[in-house]
Amino acid sequence: MLSLHLPVPRSHPGARIVATNIPGGGRFIALWGEWRVRVIKEPINCATFNYSALPDMNGGSLAPMEDVLRQLPLTLGENDRLESRATAACATYMGYTGCVFTGSGFTADLLAFAKIASWALQTHGTCIILYDDCAHGSLQASAIQAARVGATEGDHAGGVSVMKFMHNDMDHLRYMLGRCPKKAQVCVAIEGLYSADGSIPPIPNILELKEYYNFLLLVNESHGFLSFGSGGRGCFEYWRDLGYDCPTGEVAIMTTSLAGNG
Incomplete structure (x- = not known):
């Protein structure tokens, strides 16, 4: 080799x-x-x-x-003034109300999945994570880790389940969503630009399913951020440029990475 x-x-x-x-x-x-x-x-x-x-x-x-x-002391927590200005600028750029920096994109995914799973267990008692079959390893590992943590969080009988759907296959995703118990909080995790094959998710179709099934959407935009969309904001901006109504507000959590930082 x-x-x-x-x-x-x-x-x-x-x-x-x-x-x-x-x-x-x-x-x-x-x-x-x-x-x-x-x-x-x-x-x-x-x-x-x-x-x-x-x-x-x-x-x-x-x-x-x-x-x-x-x-400059750029370690998180060492320069609150600089950090607050930087996070505010990033949130404004992406059109969100808040932003958090982490040491890496992988860490950002770990925190995102853990937060969603914890909230879902507290509010619904059951969490189901569906991720794209071609999703980056950080998404898959973070989903599995969230399931392990969920299994130790007390008396939540439903726990956290992790399943995958066929890559960019909306019929299969619809089938998987239809199998989920109505009481469960479902999270669908995708990439904005898939590093495995360079494909782009069909965001308009995903949002149609989201409106019907009311799931949480998590998007890893590490490979699409600053690489496509008229302003470099990734897949949602890409579809808006084509005339589709794809507001980023439909995304519960979006993660990205810049030269190692999440």
Whole structure:
């Protein structure tokens, strides 16, 4: 197995791309349901932690970023004035009433699922989390962790159940929603831009189902934030640009990540 560490030009200190080969050997590999691809050569999978390539957006952005990292106490809770202004600016930009920073996008998902599960258990006694089959590992792990925590929160008989629906398949999601007990609080978790295959969720259809089944919607916008939509706000803005009525207020919690921070 080949693993390479490639420096990223003009990026922040230490940024790199990790490239790993995927052995093919002429085998058939099933992709996206019925599609089957014969891999003749070894494809290379590339990844980087430099989300959104923030330092590369403007030619002179690296120097002030380095100054901020060296001179300002950015640890959460260490500079309340700076933190409150930054969270307020982010909330305004996205059209929300509040924003919370975490140390990573993964941590943001853990907190989001835990909060939804805890609230659902207190108000409904039962929580069901449905997530897209192609969802990022952080969503899947956070949903499972929320179920484990829910199992230890006292006398909630229903607990937290975790299930998945077929990728972007609204018929299957409708089927799964129809099977959920009416007393349960259901949370549907999706990505704004799926890193697994680059697809976009059908937000207008999801909102139609939300209106009928009254579930909570959690969106991980780590890969769509600042990458599409006329203002870089992700999938909801993308669909609004196409003329659909997709207000971000329909989302209970939206998480994202910027160069490692959630």
